[in-house]
Amino acid sequence: MPETTAAFTEHDHAACQSKALAYVIAQCEAKGLRLTEARRRVLEILLESHTALGAYEVLQRLNTEGYSAQPPIAYRALDFLVEHGFVHKVERISAFVACHFPGQCNAPAFLICRSCRSVAETRDARPAEPLSKDAAAMRFAIEDTNVEAEGLCQSCQSEEGA
Amino acid sequence: MPETTAAFTEHDHAACQSKALAYVIAQCEAKGLRLTEARRRVLEILLESHTALGAYEVLQRLNTEGYSAQPPIAYRALDFLVEHGFVHKVERISAFVACHFPGQCNAPAFLICRSCRSVAETRDARPAEPLSKDAAAMRFAIEDTNVEAEGLCQSCQSEEGA
């Protein structure tokens, strides 16, 4: 298996989930960040799967779970989680996915299935490197990058063919 | 100069513009595509600068130029132009920028200035390659990619420092 998340492969998801959560808890303690209830719930919702969820989907989940909330609650929690690298925003589909490379995720890249919205995150790719060479040449100061590929995962390819 | 557009460097923009327009016209003739008035106007608006414009900014430009239109007009024209590779959508800022590498633009990558919204497009970078290796390993079929870096261009860095 390449150095990617297990999004499109079988794996022990319970372990995957609890490892990521434990990492976030530890990081928050170490850095004095407050993993409040809203933030933690949002993170847990995202950790349940390797699927990207829109802010309003997260919000709906919060509401059905008895945490009655308005949009800003979800967006603020997501902003916090994204800011600290615990969650990534997948720009292409305006959705959010939990980071599954706790502590090893500098420049994430994503494979996004347009059918099931599963998102695989890769960490060995260094896709923005040629870009940084060009950036340096024109004195452009890169602050953040997005690398996203959309397509069909294996199982959704089968279903389309069916 | 690296193989990027001249967005952040001085250049003969009139030539830049007319070359791109001529290419689109030729391509449309060759492929039997219809470069209608709305589509052409939208393209010309985007070609005026290396700045990315939101759909509603384009729409406003259309309206001030006497082409009274509602949002779908702009979105349809943009969809057409994007579909055929004449314009790119910069997902990170939900905005559109004309392609300045007529005919040589397979997997574009962008440097986006968060201050002036100028967008430089590079074509020599092949940033999605490591990603495609991973994709192949998990039988993920990539259909389209985005590579975007946000930051500050040289002149906006100077201004922030001032």
Add this chain to the structure above:
DNA sequence: TCGATATTGTTATAAGATAACATATCAATT
């Protein structure tokens, strides 16, 4: 000219995101 296809015009609304401000909680110090 007919008919199929593609495009435009228009209204309405869906979906995504944030501004603004009041209230509450936390945590460090007195």
Add this chain to the structure above:
DNA sequence: AATTGATATGTTATCTTATAACAATATCGA
């Protein structure tokens, strides 16, 4: 424990981005 400054939440309203739906029109080949 009380004070206080900073941080986070609750809530309303609104803004921005994008599309659904359908009628009217234009284009092009048979």
